[in-house]
């Protein structure tokens with residue numbers, strides 16, 4: 415438990431350990447926010463698009479063209495897709511899961527050596543908590559800035575487990591390559607040169623966040639992670655395969671929550687607010703949330719990939735014309751980031767910063 419101007423922010427693993435059936439009032443959502451399994455799109459009725467990155471990279475052949483068309487549809491209609499043949503070593507994905515799990519299983523006193531202080535987003539704790547009235551997420555987070563080096567806070571990189579930092583470094587290098595390649599393909603899918611989006615980014619910012627959701631005795635009352643869109647350009651999410659359950663990642667499509675089934679060794683990719691702006695709204699960031707399970711814990715490993723804080727972000731000239739007027743202003747991405755991390759997660763609200771009236 416941490417006392418601060420935002421009140422008492424319990425560590426959910428400790429809560430669960432001390433009182434396995436207790437759910438403090440601060441975690442209990444108002445009725446309209448609760449995860450109602452009856453309102454969920456029935457599992458298996460529709461599937462999130464599945465894209466092969468290696469096919470996309472084949473380029474001009476029939477397979478490459480067909481995959482590019484599917485990518486464009488996925489970005490336009492879903493803002494989310496799963497990707498396979500993405501180039502990240504499955505053994506490294508497994509190692510990443512192992513070190514993250516080992517970290518979360520450490521005694522709380524050890525984890526608190528790397529604290530996420532109020533208002534900050536790096537370290538161990540709960541991000542996006544700004545008021546005593548705010549409902550809390552049933553989740554412990556550990557987040558680190560990775561690239562460029564200047565955003566790293568070395569004191570927050572844990573010494574235990576001993577291979578943690580080296581694993582995060584190797585994983586992040588491979589995931590960065592995947593992000594660069596996806597960005598080229600997304601550029602092409604918008605009818606632009608491969609390098610067009612990437613060259614607006616400067617030295618891309620990359621951060622990793624590990625989310626640990628302990629089981630909750632009342633999964634019907636709480637949320638693992640509040641509904642939000644990501645402020646990044648692209649987000650790469652690794653979730654481990656698990657037995658059938660409607661808990662886990664859910665995305666909002668056509669006003670209904672839709673469960674994303676984990677696929678072994680695949681990543682879930684989502685379009686962040688930054689691509690929504692750069693594409694002048696052709697591709698939209700999509701609200702998503704995480705729901706807890708009554709019996710099982712869950713770990714998700716999330717990479718945020720975004721432009722440098724120095725660059726100006728706005729709709730690309732090629733994507734605006736008389737029929738497609740400018741929808742967003744041009745702004746500094748550092749300012750966007752500061753604005754994003756200084757409010758609680760609340761749907762797509764941070765995008766108001768960029769939207770033209």
Ligand SMILES: COC(=O)C(/C=C/C1=C(C)CCCC1(C)C)=C/O[C@H]1C=C(C)C(=O)O1
Nearest residue numbers: 535557558559621645646718720750751754
């Ligand atoms: C829900 O989103 C986030 O937690 C988050 C934070 C990311 C970051 C860190 C953990 C370390 C420092 C950099 C950064 C702010 C990227 C989302 O990241 C999005 C939000 C913005 C804005 C962005 O660029 O990525």
Ligand SMILES: O=C(O)CCC(=O)C(=O)O
Nearest residue numbers: 623625662663704714716
């Ligand atoms: O855990 C999940 O599936 C969702 C994570 C997420 O959306 C995030 O960290 O931004």
Ligand SMILES: [Fe+2]
Nearest residue numbers: 642643644702
């Ligand atoms: Fe997210």
